[in-house]
Amino acid sequence: RSQSVILEVDHRVTPEMLKRALSAVAAEHDALRLRFEDAGGPTQRLSSADATELLPCLVAAAMPDAPLTRDAMVRWIGPFAEQAQAGLDIARGPLARAVIFPSRSVGESSHVLLVVHHLVIDGVSWRILTEGVQQRLKEQIEGRAFQALGGGLSFATWARRLSSYATTTAQPVDYWLALADVEPPPRPLDRPDAPGANVAASMNSVDIVLDAEITAALLRKVPQAYNTRAQEPLVAACAAALMDWTGSRRVLLDLESHGREALPGLDLDLSRTVGWFTSVYPVCIELPSTGEAGATLCAIKEQLRHIPSGGVAFGLAVAYSGDRDLRQRLARAPQPRITFNYLGQFDQASDHDALFRLTDLPSGQGQHGEERRTHVLDIVAMVRRGELVTSFQYSEALHDRETIVRLAGDFDRRLRALIDHCIQPGAGARTPSDFPLSRIGSEALIRLEQACGPIEDLHVLSPMQQGLLYHSLVAPHGDLYLQQLHGELRGKLDVGAFEWAWQDIVRRHAIFRGRLCWEGLDESHFVVLPTAHIEVGVQDWRDIDTATHDARIAELLRDDRRRGIALDRAPLMRVTLVRRADRHWHFLWTHHHALLDGWCIGLVLREVLDGYEARRHGKTTEPAGRRPYRDYIAWLRRQDRSRADAFWRAALADFTTPTRLSLPAAPAA
DSSP: OEEEEEEEEOTTOOHHHHHHHHHHHHHTOGGGGEEEEESSSEEEEEOOOOHHHHSOEEEOOOOOSSOOOHHHHHHHHHHHHHHHHHTOOTTTSOSEEEEEEOOSSTTOOEEEEEEEEGGGOOHHHHHHHHHHHHHHHHHHHTTOOOOOOOOOOOHHHHHHHHHHHHHHSOOOOHHHHGGGGOOOOOOOOSOTTOGGGOBGGGEEEEEEEEOHHHHHHHHHHHHHHHOOOTHHHHHHHHHHHHHHHHSOSEEEEEEEEOSOOOBTTBOOOOTTOOSOOOEEEEEEEEOOSSOOHHHHHHHHHHHHHTSGGGGHHHHHHHHHOOOHHHHHHHHTSOOOSEEEEEEEETTTTOOTTOSEEEOOOOOOOOSOTTOBOSSSEEEEEEEETTEEEEEEEEETTTOOHHHHHHHHHHHHHHHHHHHHHHTSTTOOOOOGGGOTTOOOOHHHHHHHHHHHOSOSEEEEOOHHHHHHHHHHHHSTTOOTTEEEEEEEEESOOOHHHHHHHHHHHHHHOGGGGEEEEOTTOSSOEEEEOSOOOOEEEEEEOTTSOGGGHHHHHHHHHHHHHHHOOOTTSSOSEEEEEEEEETTEEEEEEEEETTTOOHHHHHHHHHHHHHHHHHHHTTOOOOOOOOOOHHHHHHHHHHSOHHHHHHHHHHHTTTOOSOOOOOOOOOOOO
16 A cells, blocks of 8 residues: 655756655665565564665656647556556565656656655655655755755654553553443445445545635634644534534544654654654544534534543554553444544645645555455545645445535535634634643633633642642731842932833743632632733832931831732732932832742842843843743643652651741740
8 A cells, every 4th residue: 555646846857866866865764664574473674775776766758749738647657657556565675666757848847756655654754755855956956965954763763662662651541441331423324235345446535625715714713713733623524514414413533643742751853754653543522512613613622632642542552552451442442434634734845946846646546456445434634735625535335426425515514614703803712721731621711711811821830839829818918928029229220121121021921920810710720811010119208308218118018018919910029119319219029929939039130130231221131041930830740749649658657746846935025
């Protein structure tokens, strides 16, 4: 089974240049050296084949002297394409072939057919390969030597690391174990008595195309409204159309993803690695009772975001788990008969400088006609030349074309309605998965947004913050955790620059735009707002008797402490400036301890003073490069609390009573 494309090549590229580029790129990717055998079980090994043997390149005989029509091109290319498809050998190689169809005259484009066995390539790999060929062609046109492209992780290294990881790390599979109790939805077949006829030769397809303008709205406007990933609105429209078809709000699908997701404890850079990484995993989607587009999109988004490890965990558990019982339980889950696969923007690397472009010329049969299809319906979407093309691939032995045309039409209608909804003014909403460090439900999030307005970030409190909030709520008029830092400033002070410097750190650091929220929530949270304004109060005491200033400062501190800090308003700090003389100021910075510890005080003041000096002199300051507080919250989430619990229980095992501290008595008044 192979994948193939035919590319139209720039007239400046000669067949020899193309052969050199293809050979150089093939040598950079060890997946093309893979050979597959059945030696007591499927095995793969790396061949030591020469680079030219990895991707043999044939230059076709010139096209007959006839009008250059599409039909003439198809007749010319067809026999070569079928020969190249049949010439792949997974045991001895090669697993890739190329055929160059040269132009007939100067200034005319040529074409190249690339055929690669699916065992060593996926959709992302095609982009990597074509980008590499593009680079090698540009270097030849410009007369430059081949430069290193920045090697990605080798496929062999990935395979070894993944195998070691999967056999030593338990995978989160509760989601799929729960599917065993799910009753599969009905599967409408026009000819239910002919399942054995579901072979590759019986396959046909119905294609739905969105023009470039609507596709652009799908890719740009929809994510802006609901913070979605590219696949989510497509799955939402697909699930809604399948609901109309089956009459069930429950939809069972096999989803395909690129399989390159980072796994906990195994974050590998596969951005330049060629190979077949595709992950296939079952999902059960429950559509909301309302058919409203926004509600449907939010529901699908949340369900997809809760699938562990982007679905990769399912395949790892099935393939590598040593727990036979676990594998059997996973196998009992209902098997989806419909697949959905979004391949992404296949030609996104193409631009006005591209030396080739994708064509829709037929590239031969990549699958034997008698090969059994694994699903009754494959839905495959990709963006090609700026247009979304969704192909509904079905078996003529099982379904009438009219049935699939209606289904594809429903998908088209649903998707267009969803896009139209998202581009309306005021459309859109955040959902719990947008805040992965929070523990909040959809209804609570809606209430929180109504109370706070737009939310930039949301996360749970650290244990220390939880304790500070608890004591603040128990003693609402106490001031134990209110921090005051004050002192004298002498010299000419630019009040505008000083206020700007404080406002600038509020803008830069999310922690200073946050407030605490607890009412109506199961767990208290820290809410970061897009903007917040710090209060900088200025008092002028120059006309007040200087002999009273010190007493007034003490009174100012007492009043400021009695005023307290409202934990439900951002920012949890304020600044006060008192002008005692023309060149003499008193400065007071008040903040709640939930914001900062003592270590941070100096960092904040240094950044404020640097910003103040830069503002005064009309310069800009570079960001301090501080990591956000949310990184600490994320680190806390990754810790194994059971290990910490066990450690401290062991460390304190011999203590049966608290240790009392003897404090000196207060001096007599």
